[in-house]
Amino acid sequence: MSLPGLLLAAAAAFTAPAALAAPFEDTIAQRTMACTACHGPQGRAAPDGYYPRLAGKPVGYLYNQLLNFRDGRRHYGLMTQLLDPLSDAYLMEIAQYFSALEVPYPAPLPAGSAELVRRGRELVMNGNPAQKLPACVQCHGQAMTGVAPNIPGLLGLPRDYLNAQLGAWRDGQRRAHAPDCMADVIKRLSSDDINAIGTWLAAQPLPADTHPAATLPAPAPGYVNLPCGSAPLAGQAKAGTTAAPGGTR
């Protein structure tokens, strides 16, 4: 084996996803190797952006994202092409598989300026009553680990990815099922707000229990009524719009 060949192989090994040496199994894990090749076990940074963590996310949230990519509410060509040939029932099974995975979270990255962190914490925990901006915890759970089945946790994600998703919502590049409550929320955030929120979130360690909460938190002062839409989960009757988080309308 020549030296250039050896160096090339070594370089390829460091830049490529780890090749699993496990034997073939007739399991959903084997079937979703097409997903984990990019998303990795804990999410992975890539040349064209960040592929977020799938393990432990609420099942309804994962299912809705798969539908969003397939139906054009989120835009990423490789995802769309992979999902096009698949059925709703199979997408649901894939969502259930990743939702149930237990994978440890990596340590959080150090945060930026103290002012940014303080402002981010204020917005996440208390919102901004003057702007009628609800606190993030109102929907995403007091521990920010999400609420089953449809609301994702926001910890363990890099700041740039969080900023990019909020920015995409603001520009209309990312949409959720109508009524799109996140689009509503984003209108009340400035760019600095977005950066502060992303900075603070990315710096937070995960709590001991990383699972999504079973129910929404009780309405707190500053509660804002926000109807949110999502697709009915495959196999269930048509759900339509869910009740406003935090209580009945």
Add this chain to the structure above:
Amino acid sequence: MSALRKPGRFKVAVLVLASVLAVLAALVWFLNTRGEVDVINASMPAAPADQTLVERGAYLARAGNCAGCHTARGGEAYAGGLGIGTPFGTVFTSNLTPDKATGIGDWTPAHFWRAMHNGRSKDGRLLYPAFPYTSYTKVTREDSDAIYAFLQSQPAVVQPNREHGVGFPYNSQAALAVWRALYFRPGTFQPTDSRNAEWNRGAYLVQGLGHCAACHSARNALGATTTGLGLAGGLIPMQNWYAPSLASPDEAGVGHWSRAEVVSLLKTGVSPRASVTGPMAEVVLRSTQYLNDADLDAMAQYLQALPGMRSETDEPDNASVAARVPTTTLPPKSGTQPPGAGEGSVGGKLYAQHCAQCHGDNGQGVPNAYPALAGNRAVTMANSANLVQIVLNGGYAPATAGNPRPFGMPPFVLVLNDQEVATLLTYVRQSWGNRAEAVTQFEVHHVKTGSSSQR
């Protein structure tokens, strides 16, 4: 003294030219309207369609895969709005729901039949052949009426048709008329007496509602399928996928398969010797998986009887692959290893690192999960576009009723550069008994940067 200075001659020349143009225009008009459906006395059906007719129409609409084009991504069924990319611009599909203002709610069965059979809309406009009436013209009046009844039974959706993105001169009715005069002959399917009923049913489905020739035949510079060559394969415009020849045993000809294997491929998307991916996965997912066994059998019989071209190799696909010496396109120089050959080469190393865990150290694959690469016609056929697409973008087989939980392949576009993809594919195409041309970096780049359809 120039002849043009004599006004008489000039006038004659103009008159002759005008007459020739007039004759040509008349010919074009004649070819476009000859035998066209009469809609002067068209009327709406007297009574609502009975359920049997609607169900038959639903089945036929599946066979024709109407929803595949007439439903936008994430849109309402049959409400149109999907952009079909063509070399002449983007054509947007129309609303087929029974809304009276924006759909076909006030179309009569005769109008619908004229659109299917003659490619003319209710308002008299000629339709772009992106709507494959060049195939649908073969559909019978009864089947057209059934599809009409089914569409009229769908929920009405208010969605105005989008304006097409086709530029001058292709967007003019005159240009369409000339194209149709040259390339379109309306006519219902005529059975071949020397063939049995099953073959004729298969021919009717493949040539008509199946519109297989729309992809599996080559198109000329004006976008017309050169039907004289049968289903001899074609590059799908704008998508950089190659629809292989259904006649050639070196590509996707199925003459040497069992009938059951052909039916399995169309019904489930997988079969012992091949599986579908890319645009064909969509066809199986939305259309052929819903056809009944008798119709699939008939289509299989027709496809298996297609006149085939002589094989360029003397080995049938999936021949047993005992250890063979890999072949190369270049004679090896003494002391150097030919590119792409042998496991120690760059291609071999890339294969071992990225591919072998699923496709096997010897390209043997895993039955019903990962296709074998050794002896696989999709690997060795001359056109390498599909191979490049699959390696760059990955893919799943369609999740059909018969194969509801398919296995998938990840994308490698962000892991391998163009040269690595070319080297890897050359290795795969020339190992384990495979004998095919090398793949170049240029081919990979061309597929990667080719424009795709709006979908």
